[in-house]
Amino acid sequence: MFRIKAVVALLNETVPGDGIANVEQQFPDEFDELFEFVDTEGKPWEQPEQSE
Numbered sequence: 292m293f294r295i296k297a298v299v300a301l302l303n304e305t306v307p308g309d310g311i312a313n314v315e316q317q318f319p320d321e322f323d324e325l326f327e328f329v330d331t332e333g334k335p336w337e338q339p340e341q342s343e
Contacts, residue, residue: 300328
């Protein structure tokens, strides 16, 4: 699921205009989780790794 969310976030950055927002509106509420990283300021893969 993490990879799907990452791909959706990447598409949001590359698709012009409100393309991904329009797609999101067409899905039922059960799919909201797929768009979790779209509006987040810091993506999980951009976070610095914590050393042990």
